[in-house]
Amino acid sequence: GAVVSQHPSWVIxxxxxxxxxxxxxxxxxxxxxxxxxxxxxQSLMLMATSNEGSKATYEQGVEKDKFLINHASxxxxxxxxxxxxxxxxxxxICSARDPRPRAYGEQFFGPGTRLTVL
Amino acid sequence: GENxxxxxxxxxxQEGDSAVIKCTYSDSASNYFPWYKQELGKGPQLIIDxxxxxxxxxxxxxxxxxxxxxxxxxxxxxxxxPEDSAVYFCAAAAGYSTLxxxxxxxxxxxx
Numbered sequence: 001g002a003v004v005s006q007h008p009s010w011v012i013x014x015x016x017x018x019x020x021x022x023x024x025x026x027x028x029x030x031x032x033x034x035x036x037x038x039x040x041x042q043s044l045m046l047m048a049t050s051n052e053g054s055k056a057t058y059e060q061g062v063e064k065d066k067f068l069i070n071h072a073s074x075x076x077x078x079x080x081x082x083x084x085x086x087x088x089x090x091x092x093i094c095s096a097r098d099p100r101p102r103a104y105g106e107q108f109f110g111p112g113t114r115l116t117v118l
Numbered sequence: 119g120e121n122x123x124x125x126x127x128x129x130x131x132q133e134g135d136s137a138v139i140k141c142t143y144s145d146s147a148s149n150y151f152p153w154y155k156q157e158l159g160k161g162p163q164l165i166i167d168x169x170x171x172x173x174x175x176x177x178x179x180x181x182x183x184x185x186x187x188x189x190x191x192x193x194x195x196x197x198x199x200p201e202d203s204a205v206y207f208c209a210a211a212a213g214y215s216t217l218x219x220x221x222x223x224x225x226x227x228x229x
Contacts, residue, residue, distance in 0.1 A: 006161070034216070043207060043219045044162070093161050097214070105214050106152065109161040 003027050004096045006110035013084055014118055021079045021113045023094030029074035030096035034107065035067070038091045050077045084117045091115075120145040122210050124220025132228055137198050139223045141208035142190040148210040151184060151191045152217070156205045165206075166193070198227045 003026040013019050023033055031052045036044040048058045048069050056069035066088075068080040077096075081088055093112040097105055121144040131137050143151075149170035154162035168175045168182045168191065175182050179198075184191040191210075195202055205224050209217040 004161075032214075043221045046216055049216060095161075105150070106164060106167065107217060108164060109154070112159070112161045114159070 002096070002098050002106075002108040004094065004108045004110040006094055006113050008113060009111060010114040010116075012116045012118065015085050016083055018080055018082045019084055019115060021081075021092055021094075021115075023077045023079070023096070023110050025075050025096040025098075025108075028096075028098050028100055030077075031074060031099055032097040033071060033077040034095045034097075035069060035077075035079050036093045036095065038093060038112075040091075044093065047079075081115065084115070086117045089115055089117045120148060120210055120212070120218040122208060122218050122220045124208050124223060126223060127221065128224045128226070130226045130228065131198050133198060133200060135198055137195045137202070137225055137227075139193045139206055139208070139225070140190060141192070141210075141220050142188075143210040143218075144189065145210070145212060146189065147212040149213065150211045151182070152209050153182060153193050154207045154209065156207065156222075158204075162207060195225075198225075200227050200229050203227045 005024045007022045033050040035047045038044050047062045048056045050056045050069050050071040052071045058064045071077040095107045095109040124141045152167035155165045156162040166180050166182050168184050179196045181194040205222045207222045208220040211217045
């Protein structure tokens with residue numbers, strides 16, 4: 001399958017600071033990427049859909065001013081958690097949709113980023 | 119919108135046994151059904167998927183079946199091994215729409 005990377009794999013920050021998470025598709029150009037949040041022992045919750053060169057589409061209940069998404073290139077999307085608070089602590093996972101004909105739009109996930117806000 | 123139900127939430131089997139996880143979906147427009155395996159602390163890994171133009175797909179010890187009429191699809195793992203232990207998620211989507219995930223099944227394979 002295709003390879004999607006995330007950086008950092010884990011981050012600990014103080015309350016009130018901002019944290020940026022990068023998501024890269026390594027072997028294909030992804031016009032669409034997705035950001036998910038996952039709480040312990042729960043399923044994946046879609047936060048937003050990121051399209052290259054346009055504004056992200058946020059799911060209902062997700063604060064767009066708090067979770068800033070930028071998809072500036074076909075291989076990179078970033079999620080910035082602004083003014084982080086302890087309740088933002090979670091596992092954040094990105095995925096990228098493979099647009100190549102043989103992939104039929106399959107989504108491949110990154111390894112995730114564990115955010116802990118103190 | 120789409121709703122995906124997944125059962126069971128936990129499944130324990132002995133090594134070598136088969137494991138079956140079932141999912142149902144609500145949106146008849148859904149035509150893409152992937153399965154993901156997630157190990158602790160890692161991102162989900164696509165293990166197999168099926169589209170609505172076929173009823174079954176196999177890849178070595180893993181198979182997925184789809185019943186469009188009943189709106190359900192299942193993951194079958196044969197000859198389970200301890201390394202198959204993980205959380206498995208089913209998902210459904212219509213075309214290139216966003217994936218809707220089930221709540222997950224924790225599979226435990228005992229040696």
